[in-house]
Amino acid sequence: MNYAQHEHHDFLGASNQALADPPLQAALTRLTDTLMAGNRKGYAALADSSALRDHAKRIKEHTLAHLDRYLEQLEASVQKLGGRVHWAATADDARRIIVTIAQQAGCQNAVKSKSMTSEEIHLNGALEKAGVRVTETDFGEFIIQLAGERPSHLVAPAVHHTRESVARVLSQHLGQPLPDDPKSLALAGRRVLREEFRRADLGISGVNFAVAETGSIVLITNEGNGRLTTTCPRVHVALMGIEKVIPRMRDLPVFLKLLARGATGQTLSVYTTMITGPKRPGEQDGPDEFHLVILDNGRSRVLATPFRESLQCIRCGACLNACPVYRRIGGHAYGGVYSGPIGSILTPLYDSVTLNPHLPHASSLCGACQAACPVKINIPHMLIGLRALQHQHGQGGHGGRHRGRWESWAYRLWSVVLRRPWLYRLALRGARLALRRWDQDGWLTRLPGPGASWTALRDFPAPAALSFRQRWKKDLE
Amino acid sequence: MQTRDTILHQVRLAVTEGNRLQPAPPLPERGRIGYQGAADAVERFCSELTAAGGHPFVTPDRDAAVQRIRDIMQRHQARKIALGCGGVIEDLDVANRLRGDGVDMTPMDALAAPRFREAMFAADIGISNVAYLIAETGSVVMATAPNEPRSLSLLPPVHIALAHVEQILPDLFDLFDLYSPVADLAKPAAPPPSCLTLITGPSKTGDIELKLVTGVHGPGELHVILIGSQ
Numbered sequence: 001m002n003y004a005q006h007e008h009h010d011f012l013g014a015s016n017q018a019l020a021d022p023p024l025q026a027a028l029t030r031l032t033d034t035l036m037a038g039n040r041k042g043y044a045a046l047a048d049s050s051a052l053r054d055h056a057k058r059i060k061e062h063t064l065a066h067l068d069r070y071l072e073q074l075e076a077s078v079q080k081l082g083g084r085v086h087w088a089a090t091a092d093d094a095r096r097i098i099v100t101i102a103q104q105a106g107c108q109n110a111v112k113s114k115s116m117t118s119e120e121i122h123l124n125g126a127l128e129k130a131g132v133r134v135t136e137t138d139f140g141e142f143i144i145q146l147a148g149e150r151p152s153h154l155v156a157p158a159v160h161h162t163r164e165s166v167a168r169v170l171s172q173h174l175g176q177p178l179p180d181d182p183k184s185l186a187l188a189g190r191r192v193l194r195e196e197f198r199r200a201d202l203g204i205s206g207v208n209f210a211v212a213e214t215g216s217i218v219l220i221t222n223e224g225n226g227r228l229t230t231t232c233p234r235v236h237v238a239l240m241g242i243e244k245v246i247p248r249m250r251d252l253p254v255f256l257k258l259l260a261r262g263a264t265g266q267t268l269s270v271y272t273t274m275i276t277g278p279k280r281p282g283e284q285d286g287p288d289e290f291h292l293v294i295l296d297n298g299r300s301r302v303l304a305t306p307f308r309e310s311l312q313c314i315r316c317g318a319c320l321n322a323c324p325v326y327r328r329i330g331g332h333a334y335g336g337v338y339s340g341p342i343g344s345i346l347t348p349l350y351d352s353v354t355l356n357p358h359l360p361h362a363s364s365l366c367g368a369c370q371a372a373c374p375v376k377i378n379i380p381h382m383l384i385g386l387r388a389l390q391h392q393h394g395q396g397g398h399g400g401r402h403r404g405r406w407e408s409w410a411y412r413l414w415s416v417v418l419r420r421p422w423l424y425r426l427a428l429r430g431a432r433l434a435l436r437r438w439d440q441d442g443w444l445t446r447l448p449g450p451g452a453s454w455t456a457l458r459d460f461p462a463p464a465a466l467s468f469r470q471r472w473k474k475d476l477e
Numbered sequence: 478m479q480t481r482d483t484i485l486h487q488v489r490l491a492v493t494e495g496n497r498l499q500p501a502p503p504l505p506e507r508g509r510i511g512y513q514g515a516a517d518a519v520e521r522f523c524s525e526l527t528a529a530g531g532h533p534f535v536t537p538d539r540d541a542a543v544q545r546i547r548d549i550m551q552r553h554q555a556r557k558i559a560l561g562c563g564g565v566i567e568d569l570d571v572a573n574r575l576r577g578d579g580v581d582m583t584p585m586d587a588l589a590a591p592r593f594r595e596a597m598f599a600a601d602i603g604i605s606n607v608a609y610l611i612a613e614t615g616s617v618v619m620a621t622a623p624n625e626p627r628s629l630s631l632l633p634p635v636h637i638a639l640a641h642v643e644q645i646l647p648d649l650f651d652l653f654d655l656y657s658p659v660a661d662l663a664k665p666a667a668p669p670p671s672c673l674t675l676i677t678g679p680s681k682t683g684d685i686e687l688k689l690v691t692g693v694h695g696p697g698e699l700h701v702i703l704i705g706s707q
Contacts, residue, residue, distance in 0.1 A: 030687055052511035062504045068489045075481075087481040139693050140684035158684050166685050182685040186693045193694065198598060213658055214669050224631060224680040224695025230672070231627040242488065247504060249657040249669070253649040257511055267525065268614040268649075271695065272675040280671045282623035284585065284593050296484045304491035 011358040012457070014333040023162055028330050031159045035321040038265020039372050046261060056254050057375045060312040063247055064303065070212040070245045071294065077215025081277025083290040091121035094295050098123060098204070098237055099130045101291050105235045107132060107202035111193075113219065113226040114138035115206025116315055117239050117295060119151065119337045123204070134204075135196045137225040139189050146173050152331030152339065154317035155263050160330060193225070203233035203287065207240035208314070209255060210292070213248050216276040217292065220259065220269045227273050236278070236287035242299050243311040255314060255374075262374035263316040298350045307382055310345050312375045319369035319379060325362050334359065341369040341379045345386065353389050360386035406450045425467070432463040507650075514647025518612040519703070522645055525615025529678030530691060531699040533615075535642065537706050543574050545702055546604065546637060550580065553635055555601035557581045562624050564606035565639040565704060571604065585624045593626070603633035603696070609652060610645045610701070614677055617701055618652060621672035630676060636696040638676075642705030 018024055043049040063070055075085045086101075088094035102110065110132050112118065124134045124145075136145040140158035144151060146169045151157030158166070167180035170188055178188055205226060209218040217238050219226040230236050246252060252274075260266040279286035302308060320326045320340030331339035335356075336347035344359040360383045363369075369379040417427050438444045439462040447455045454460060466474070515521060523533040534545050550558070558580050560572060572584055583596045597603075608620035617638045619630050630636050646652050656669045680695030691697045 027686070034687055046511065047513050048510045055505060055507055055510055058505040065492060067492055068485050071485065071488065087484050089480050089484055093480060137694070138684075139682045143684065156684065156687075161685070163685050163688075182688040183690050185685055186682055186690040190693050194598075214656070216669055216673075222681045222683075223693045227627065227631050227674060228694055231631060242484070249653050250507075250650070253653045254507065254511065256649055266677075267529075268616060268675065268677045270529070270677050270679070270681050272616075272677075274669060274673040275671070276669040276673070277671055283621060283671060284588070284590070284623070284626040285597070285628050286621065286671055294484075296487070300484065300487040300491050303488065304494040308491075 009335045011333060011335060011362070014335065015329040015362075018329040018333050024160055024330055025328070027159055027162070028327055031153070031156055032321040032327045035156075035264055035317070036372070039262055039318050039321065040265075042261030042265035042267070045267075046257060049258075049261075052254060053258060053374055053376055056258055057312065057377075059246060059251050059254060060375055063245060064243065064308060064311055067242065067245070067303065070247055071242060073212040074210055074215060074245050074292075075294075077212065078277070078290075078292050079215075081215050081290075083215065083277050083292055086291060086293045088293055088295045088297070091295075091297050094121045094239065094293055094297070095123060095126040097293055098239070099126055099132070101235065101237055102127065102132050102202055103130065105202070105289060107233075107235055109196070109200045110134045110202040110204055111137050111196055111200040111225075111229050111233060112141075112204045113206070113221060113229040114141050114157070115204070115239060116151075116154065116337065117206050117241055118204065120297065121239075121295070123239075132202065135193070135200075137193050137196065137229060138221070139186060139193075139223060139225075142189060142193065143169055146170070150332075150337070153320060154315055154338070154340075156317070160332065197228045197232045200229075200233040201235065203229040203231075203236045205229050205236065205238050207238050207244050207292075208259070209252060210240055210245045211247075211249050211252060211274075212245050214276055216249070216274045218252065218256075219273045219275070220256075220271065221273075222266075222270045224271050227271055230273065230275055230287065231285055234287055235289045235291070236275070237291045237293060238275070239293045239295060241295050241297070243313075258374035259314055259316050262318040262372065302349050305349075306385060307345065307349055309377055310342070310349065310382060312377055313342055313346075314374060316374055318372040318374065319377075322368040322372035324364060324366065324368065329362075334362070341383070342377070345379065345382050348386050353386060354393050354395060357390065357395055360384075360390065410450070425469075428463060428467055432465070435462060438462075512648055512650055513613045514651065515612075518645045518647050519642050519705070521612040521647075522610055522615055522703075525613070526678065526699075526701060527615070529615050530681070531615065531678045531701060533701050533703065535703045535705065537704070539569055539704065542639070542702050542704055543569055543571065545700075546571065547575065547578065549635065549637060549700055550575070550578065550602060553601060555580060555635070557596070557600045557602075558583065559597060559600035559603045559629055559633055560584045561603075561605040561629055562586050565641060566604065566606055569639065569704075571639075585626060585629065594628075597626070597628040597632045600633040602635045602637060603629045603631075604637045604639065605629045607638045607640045607644065607701075608673075609655075610640055610703075611647075611649055611652060611675065612645050613648045614675070616675040616677040617699075619672075619674045619676065620670040621674075622670060627672050627674070630674070631695055634692060634696055635698045635700070636676075637700045637702065639702050640704070642703050645703075 086097045143158045152160045163180045171178045207217045260269045278290040326340040338346045348356045365380045444460040607617045609618040679691040682693040
C-alpha cells in the first residue's frame with residue numbers, strides 16, 4: 001500500500017468530468033471564494049502577519065534541520081508522562097501497531113476525529129478487518145464514510161455534497177426520512193454520533209502539532225469531535241507524521257495564530273485542545289491509556305531531497321482554495337489523499353514521480369498558493385523541480401504522451417526562428433494567415449494536427465491583427 | 478526498538494544531507510512579532526467572543542451574575558445542571574442560590590465514576606470555572622484537573638463559564654508562556670495540565686453547503702459571565 005494514491009487514475013478524464021458537473025462547480029466556487037476571502041481578511045487583521053509567517057517558516061526549517069533531536073525529545077517527554085510511543089516506518093507498520101493496541105486493550109468500538117494521516121495509511125479498513133467498528137466523527141467525514149467516498153478538501157471533506165445528497169445518505173443510515181435543511185441534518189448527525197461516543201472504547205486522532213519539550217499534542221477542530229474523541233473512550237491513540245513536531249511550547253501560538261486565519265479566516269478555530277499524557281490521578285474523565293504513533297512512511301526520504309520544504313506544510317488547505325486549478329476541478333480529480341497544489345507535490349513524491357505524470361503540470365505556476373500559505377511554502381518552485389525530475393526520467397510535458405519527435409522539432413524550429421527577427425516577422429505573418437480560419441473572438445479553441453493536444457485542454461490566444469512592434473511604430477507616426 | 482532506530486538513523490542521514498546544502502538555521506527568537514495584546518482587554522475579549530458567536534456578560538454585581546445564570550436556565554427550561562466546584566462558582570455560592578429553582582443540580586465533587594459519566598451525558602447545562610481568558614481571540618481556557626473535568630464544558634448543549642476579569646490574558650503568547658518550562662527562571666512554569674482547551678465560541682460546522690450550524694458536537698451556546706468592571 002502506498003502513501004498517497006488510491007488509484008493511478010485518469011487525471012484528465014476526472015478533470016473534465018468535474019468541469020461538466022454544475023453542482024460541483026457551484027460548491028467549489030462558494031467554498032473557495034468564502035475561504036479565500038477569510039484568508040485575506042485573516043492575515044490583514046493580524047499584526048505583522050507577514051513577519052510572523054516568516055517566523056513560523058524559520059521554526060519549521062530549524063525543526064526539520066534537527067528533526068532527529070526533537071523526535072527523541074518528544075519521545076522522552078511523552079514517556080515521562082506515562083504515555084507510550086510507537087514508531088512506524090511504513091503505513092503497514094502503523095496499521096499493525098494501531099490494530100495491536102486495540103486488540104490488547106480489548107477495544108471494539110473506535111471513534112475517529114478527522115486525520116489526513118489516517119487516510120494516508122488507510123486505517124479504517126485494517127481496523128474493521130480486525131473486528132473493530134470505526135466511526136468517523138467529523139460531520140463531513142461521517143457523511144463521506146457513509147457514502148463510501150474519500151475527502152475532497154483538507155478542511156471541508158464533504159464539499160462535493162449538496163444538502164439533498166447529505167439528506168439521502170443520512171436518511172438511509174438512520175432508516176427514516178430527514179428534511180434537507182442543514183440544521184436538522186447536522187443535529188441528526190449529533191444524535192447518532194453522541195451515541196457512538198457514549199459506547200466507544202477507543203479514540204483515534206491525528207496531531208496538528210506535537211511539542212517536543214512537554215510531550216503535548218495539539219488537536220484543532222470547530223465541531224468539538226476532537227475533544228469528544230479524547231475525552232470519552234478509555235484508550236486514545238494519536239497518529240502523527242514525523243514532521244508534526246515543534247520544539248517548544250512558546251512556538252505553538254505562532255502556528256495557532258496562523259493556522260485558522262489561513263484556513264478559514266477565523267482568529268482561532270473553536271476548539272484548540274492540548275493533550276499532555278493520559279488522565280491523571282483524581283481526574284474524572286479522559287483516557288487511561290495514551291499512545292503516540294510516529295509515522296515516517298517516506299518522509300525521511302523526502303527530508304534528504306531539495307523537496308524537504310514540503311514537510312513544512314501544516315495542512316490548512318489555503319493553497320487549495322487559492323489555486324485556479326483546484327477551484328475548477330476539486331479534490332477528487334487529483335486522485336490522491338492530498339489534493340490541490342500541495343497534493344500535486346506530495347502524491348508524486350511519496351507515490352511515484354513517473355506514475356503521476358499530470359500532477360506537477362496541474363498548475364499555471366501563478367504563485368497564488370505560496371501567497372496564501374501560512375508558512376510561505378514555495379510550491380511553484382517545487383512543481384518545476386518535479387517537472388525537471390520527470391524530464392530526467394524521460395518524460396516530457398503532460399505525461400510524456402506528446403513529448404517526442406514533434407515536440408523536440410517544434411522547440412528546435414522555435415529557437416531557429418527566434419534568433420532571426422526577419423524570420424520571426426515572417427512566421428508571425430504566416431501564422432496569422434494560417435490560423436485565421438480557427439479564430440473565434442480572439443481565441444483558438446480547436447486546432448488540427450499536433451495543435452489539437454494543446455487545444456483539447458485549453459484555448460490558445462489567436463495572433464493579434466497587428467504585432468506589438470507594428471502598433472508601436474504606427475502609434476509613433 | 479529496531480524500527481525506532483532505523484527511522485531516527487534515516488532522519489539523521491537526511492538532516493546531514495540537508496545541512497550540507499545550507500547551514501541549519503538556529504531556533505529563531507520571535508521578539509514582539511505578532512503580539513496583539515492591548516490595554517482594553519475586557520472590551521477586546523467581549524467583542525471577539527461575540528464575533529465568534531459567544532455571549533459575554535460583564536457585571537461587578539454578584540446578584541446580577543447569578544440572575545443571568547437563572548435567566549439562561551429558564552430560557553432553556555433546563556432541568557439538569559452539571560455544576561463545577563471551587564473558584565468563582567463557590568464565590569458566588571451558585572449551588573445554594575439556585576437550589577430553590579426546582580432543578581437537579583449535580584456538583585462535580587459528589588459523583589463517582591459511572592454516575593459522573595451518566596450525569597454528564599444527561600445534563601442540559603454545564604456551569605464551569607475557567608483557568609484564563611484570552612482577549613485577542615475571545616477564548617476561554619479550560620485546564621483539566623480533579624473536579625475540573627473535560628466533559629463539563631463539552632457534553633451539555635449549553636455551557637456557562639464563570640470568571641473574574643482579572644483572569645483575562647491579553648494575547649495567546651501570554652498563555653503559552655505560562656506553560657513554557659523556561660518562561661521565567663525565578664518563577665518556574667507550571668507543567669501543562671493533562672488537557673488544556675481553548676474554547677472560542679459555540680461548536681460549529683459548515684460541512685453542508687457551507688451553511689453555519691452551531692452545536693453539532695460541543696455546546697451550541699456559550700455564555701461567559703465575567704465578574705468585574707469593563
